[in-house]
Amino acid sequence: MKIYDRAGFPNPARIRIVLAEKNLESQVEFISVDLIGAEHKQSAFLAKNPNGVVPVLELDDGTFISEGVAITMYLDNLDGNPVLTGTTARQQALIHMMQKRADDQLIDAIGIYFHHATPGLGESLQAYKSPEWTHRKQWGERSLAKFASGMQYFNSVLATQPHVAGEHFSMADITVFAALMHASAAGVPIPPELSALAAWQARIAERPSVKNRSGQQFEADDLRRLGF
Template sequence: MTIYEVENFPNPVRVRLALAEKNALDRVKFVPVDVMAGEHRSDSFRAINPDATVPCAELPDGSVIGRCTPITEYIDGAFEGTSLIGDTPLQRATTHMMNLRAEEGLLDAVGAYFHHATPGLGPDLETDQVPAWGLRQKARAQSTMRYFDGVLAKQPFVAGAVYSMADITLLAGLDFADLAGIEIDTDLTHLHAWREKVRARYQEN
């Protein structure tokens, strides 16, 4: 499998963390895409992924999977190890629900703030900015952080008792918030503690 990515960008990080959970990082080829130079918008890259986004995964048979959640679904089934999605219908449904809340309410909201209300990736890439929209999404991201603090006050991980794809998405969202200059309020003690616990998980690996 080949992963087209920009290393350390939030969504490619999600895929790398999923692969790390499956001890499969060394079984994948990573191909860098020069987003700053607009390579993702080129005809040659659009021929691989019409969405013009990273990451995307190209399989040995030539099939291409775009977007983090479908890629993670594939990784979860293709490699051995504890499921990141869940083993029962309820676990899978809960994981997807919480993953969407983390993705839409935090990671995507931070992205909107970053691209619309800050210089973002620079004037060549940040066209048609709407600063008011970005600021509204910053508030949404902060509200979502508070929501997840409440969730993590009651359970060890985002979707329940076990680590999942939803935790990966929340972690990536918080790291993106750091980059964008959105602070995590100090009173969100459960969220801070969870983040340190999850970071240690990858430092150990």
């Protein structure tokens, strides 16, 4: 199997955590896609994922699977024990419900803020955004407000249960964790009053699949190009 992604980025991190949880890292070849250079918007990459985003999984038979949820479901089911996406109908339903909320309220919301209300990944990607800066900034800032209320919502959930979808660690925890990682990189911390969310984040950060994960850091070249 091949994974097209970029080290250090939040949606790729979701799949790298899944691979570590499922002990599949050695079975995957990582192909690095130059996001800052807009490689993911060129025809060769769009043939793999017409949405022009990473990660993408390529199976050995040449099938391309994109979208974090779909990739996670595939990898989670390989060993017949899909603990991250649910082994019973009830678990599957609750995990997918919370996963969708985490996508909408957190990881997509902070992504829109980052790409549209800040310089994002820089010059090469400006052509793929609205040319109207005021419009873009307003949209991004509305999205940041959505992210802030999403953090409040997930704080209230985690004040009453150990994981995002209930008792057990799941795909929904991974998505919330990656969204908070993106927010932190974009200068948006967890507000101090959201203590249940912060305590959960600290606990998840200690899981071996998160703590020892390869590809946590941005590539040195990316940091330089982004001006860090």
